[in-house]
Amino acid sequence: xxxxxxxxxxxxxxxxxxxxxxxxxxxxxxxxxxxxxxxxxxxxxxxxxxxxxxxxxxxxxxxxxxxxxxxxxxxxxxxxxxxxxxxxxxxxxxxxxxxxxxxxxxxxxxxxxxxxxxxxxxxxxxxxxxxxxxxxxxxxxxxxxxxxxxxxxxxxxxxxxxxxxxxxxxxxxxxxxxxxxxxxxxxxxxxxxxxxxxxxxxxxxxxxxxxxxxxxxxxxxxxxxxxxxxxxxxxxxxxxxxxxxxxxxxxxxxxxxxxxxxxxxxxxxxxx
Numbered sequence: 001x002x003x004x005x006x007x008x009x010x011x012x013x014x015x016x017x018x019x020x021x022x023x024x025x026x027x028x029x030x031x032x033x034x035x036x037x038x039x040x041x042x043x044x045x046x047x048x049x050x051x052x053x054x055x056x057x058x059x060x061x062x063x064x065x066x067x068x069x070x071x072x073x074x075x076x077x078x079x080x081x082x083x084x085x086x087x088x089x090x091x092x093x094x095x096x097x098x099x100x101x102x103x104x105x106x107x108x109x110x111x112x113x114x115x116x117x118x119x120x121x122x123x124x125x126x127x128x129x130x131x132x133x134x135x136x137x138x139x140x141x142x143x144x145x146x147x148x149x150x151x152x153x154x155x156x157x158x159x160x161x162x163x164x165x166x167x168x169x170x171x172x173x174x175x176x177x178x179x180x181x182x183x184x185x186x187x188x189x190x191x192x193x194x195x196x197x198x199x200x201x202x203x204x205x206x207x208x209x210x211x212x213x214x215x216x217x218x219x220x221x222x223x224x225x226x227x228x229x230x231x232x233x234x235x236x237x238x239x240x241x242x243x244x245x246x247x248x249x250x251x252x253x254x255x256x257x258x259x260x261x262x263x264x265x266x267x268x269x270x271x272x
Contacts, residue, residue, distance in 0.1 A: 009023045009056045010057050027192060031208055032193045032209070034209070034210050042215075042216040049061060075159070076097070089133065093152055094154075097151070126151065150182055161185070166179075212235035213235070
């Protein structure tokens with residue numbers, strides 16, 4: 001299981017857009033890390049760099065001591081929009097995680113070996129959807145679809161799982177279900193997992209470690225006990241706000257307070 005190392009990583013898209021600014025951190029094998037921060041902070045860019053989809057402008061990224069170059073097969077990705085094939089069953093979508101092993105033609109013709117089929121069924125069992133293996137994605141709820149997305153990532157046999165806002169469009173109950181199954185998979189398979197979230201209360205329930213990102217910089221690194229209201233204010237606002245912190249995408253109910261107590265954060269940029 002590899003250790004992840006960011007060393008002085010910057011990503012500059014143009015002279016006015018610094019997505020990551022001299023970021024350095026290490027994530028040990030098996031950690032469940034949650035990225036927190038306002039829209040435009042650089043969370044998605046960080047995940048894209050880790051997945052080899054975006055090259056850093058400066059600095060280096062190492063996984064297991066090896067410099068990351070291009071897309072890495074041992075990294076599974078869970079997307080916000082899940083990207084399932086609606087006409088396929090949950091089993092068929094999960095099985096598509098074996099594409100890199102089988103190739104496009106064999107996968108298109110349904111030529112999967114028994115080992116991959118067993119892996120897909122086991123992945124669906126892990127996310128609590130074995131009984132729905134034959135159900136088409138088009139008839140599944142948003143939470144179920146996202147769990148199929150997790151199963152698909154598990155079929156890749158990854159060492160690392162990345163999830164970019166996997167519960168952003170879900171209600172709190174469905175969001176907790178998805179995060180519970182993601183954490184279950186990570187724990188059972190000892191996967192290093194990094195996910196970005198906006199819902200702080202849900203994040204605190206499941207994260208082992210939190211990285212707070214603002215303006216492309218990591219300004220917080222700690223566990224749930226360290227993630228105080230003052231620290232959340234600093235991550236989302238840049239300064240203390242009198243203890244009334246509500247990150248973008250949350251509600252008073254999610255944070256355990258009433259809407260009258262909410263000082264909603266402005267969504268001032270492109271989701272990152």
